[in-house]
Amino acid sequence: MNDNEILKKVNPLYFSAKGCLGLLAETGDLDIVNFYNSIDKEQLTAFDDNPIIKGRIISLEVRYHIWNVIAKETDCQTIVDLPCGYLPHSLITARLNKNYYGLDLPIVTDEISRVADKFLNEREKFFVQYHSVDATNYFSMHNALKDVQGKICIITDGLLGHFNCDDLKIFCGNIHRLLMKFGGCWYTTDSHFTALMSKTYAAITGKDEAIMSNATSKGRKKVGEFDKNETVFTNGTFEERRNFLEECGFTVESFRYPEKLKIIPSLKDNPTLMNKILAAYQDMEIWKLTADDTDLSENEIDLPFTQNLSVKDNILSIRISGRLDTITAPKLLQQYEEYQAENKFAEIHIDAAELSYISYAGLRVFKIMRESLDDENLFKIVNANDEVGEILKEDGYTIN
Numbered sequence: 031m032n033d034n035e036i037l038k039k040v041n042p043l044y045f046s047a048k049g050c051l052g053l054l055a056e057t058g059d060l061d062i063v064n065f066y067n068s069i070d071k072e073q074l075t076a077f078d079d080n081p082i083i084k085g086r087i088i089s090l091e092v093r094y095h096i097w098n099v100i101a102k103e104t105d106c107q108t109i110v111d112l113p114c115g116y117l118p119h120s121l122i123t124a125r126l127n128k129n130y131y132g133l134d135l136p137i138v139t140d141e142i143s144r145v146a147d148k149f150l151n152e153r154e155k156f157f158v159q160y161h162s163v164d165a166t167n168y169f170s171m172h173n174a175l176k177d178v179q180g181k182i183c184i185i186t187d188g189l190l191g192h193f194n195c196d197d198l199k200i201f202c203g204n205i206h207r208l209l210m211k212f213g214g215c216w217y218t219t220d221s222h223f224t225a226l227m228s229k230t231y232a233a234i235t236g237k238d239e240a241i242m243s244n245a246t247s248k249g250r251k252k253v254g255e256f257d258k259n260e261t262v263f264t265n266g267t268f269e270e271r272r273n274f275l276e277e278c279g280f281t282v283e284s285f286r287y288p289e290k291l292k293i294i295p296s297l298k299d300n301p302t303l304m305n306k307i308l309a310a311y312q313d314m315e316i317w318k319l320t321a322d323d324t325d326l327s328e329n330e331i332d333l334p335f336t337q338n339l340s341v342k343d344n345i346l347s348i349r350i351s352g353r354l355d356t357i358t359a360p361k362l363l364q365q366y367e368e369y370q371a372e373n374k375f376a377e378i379h380i381d382a383a384e385l386s387y388i389s390y391a392g393l394r395v396f397k398i399m400r401e402s403l404d405d406e407n408l409f410k411i412v413n414a415n416d417e418v419g420e421i422l423k424e425d426g427y428t429i430n
């Protein structure tokens with residue numbers, strides 16, 4: 031496997047962002063179409079012409095423009111697009127003469143930084159940076175923002191619903207720490223993500239909103255692969271989501287979509303439908319969060335990542351320390367592939383005594399290793415701490 035294939039394997043979620051760009055390209059927005067024509071579409075297929083897809087396109091379009099409105103209105107000079115996916119927000123932000131930091135998984139930033147480069151002029155390039163992060167890894171984000179001066183405005187569109195409970199808490203702790211360090215605020219459209227789609231669908235078709243929410247929940251499970259990550263952002267009420275964020279140390283202020291967005295560009299020739307949809311958004315909110323002084327520093331402790339592989343009698347032994355996440359898992363997969371090319375392993379033993387955290391990316395690597403064995407029961411994990419052990423057990427592993 032080459033580097034790119036390894037990155038794709040450890041976190042296939044990047045592909046959902048390509049889908050978002052593809053759907054948005056249907057609106058005909060020139061920046062979006064330019065970006066879409068420049069990405070590698072991989073297995074992205076043509077979209078069906080049906081009201082579910084139409085509802086998704088319009089709600090994505092609305093969130094895309096809301097993002098742009100927030101970037102314009104904020105008094106912060108630096109906008110952090112987390113996760114940036116493949117959308118052309120960098121162009122919009124640079125045209126506003128504001129600094130743009132696009133943060134996402136390495137597989138995404140590698141490609142999108144090259145695409146953006148084609149469409150930014152020399153002056154605009156000065157404002158734009160892309161960095162690879164794992165949003166659950168504080169140091170990767172801290173590193174990405176190390177040159178920032180002044181307050182930041184982080185905008186999150188399309189991430190919270192992908193996390194499991196642990197990742198969600200870690201992520202919110204990380205954002206809190208960034209805001210304590212830089213000052214500024216965090217906006218997210220994710221609190222009303224699914225509801226916005228359902229309202230759009232119902233306004234277009236006159237049918238029940240539930241048809242759209244059911245379709246979305248099925249799609250989410252397909253894209254995320256794991257179906258156990260039910261959290262307050264996938265199943266909770268708006269109030270539970272707000273309470274959760276307040277418990278994470280944020281003050282939450284809300285804005286309604288129609289306050290911020292007066293037109294939906296792709297529907298400007300159909301004002302009746304446009305107004306019907308905007309009217310359906312009366313209760314739809316965007317949340318602005320600021321960090322209060324709660325000390326959340328317990329989220330800090332992380333050992334540096336190391337991996338030690340050794341082979342004896344067809345047994346591969348691996349000792350891992352630190353965080354096995356989207357940033358570190360590719361290294362483990364790569365070294366494992368190199369060893370595997372020269373050996374046929376009968377057993378794999380993982381010593382997890384110093385493994386402080388494992389994300390989906392790490393679980394995917396374990397799954398690849400386990401499935402490579404003739405007898406999957408001979409994939410053994412020992413010494414995992416309670417938290418890591420819980421996650422591994424949920425994924426069907428026995429910890430010895």
Ligand SMILES: C[S@@+](CC[C@H](N)C(=O)[O-])C[C@H]1O[C@@H](n2cnc3c(N)ncnc32)[C@H](O)[C@@H]1O
Pocket residue numbers: 043044045046047050051112113114115116117133134135138163164165166187188189192356
């Ligand atoms: C639904 S897309 C949204 C992207 C973009 N905001 C948009 O609206 O198109 C989800 C994005 O989250 C990114 N992502 C998933 N897990 C992540 C993590 N742990 N750290 C950083 N980005 C992550 C994926 O790579 C993907 O680009």
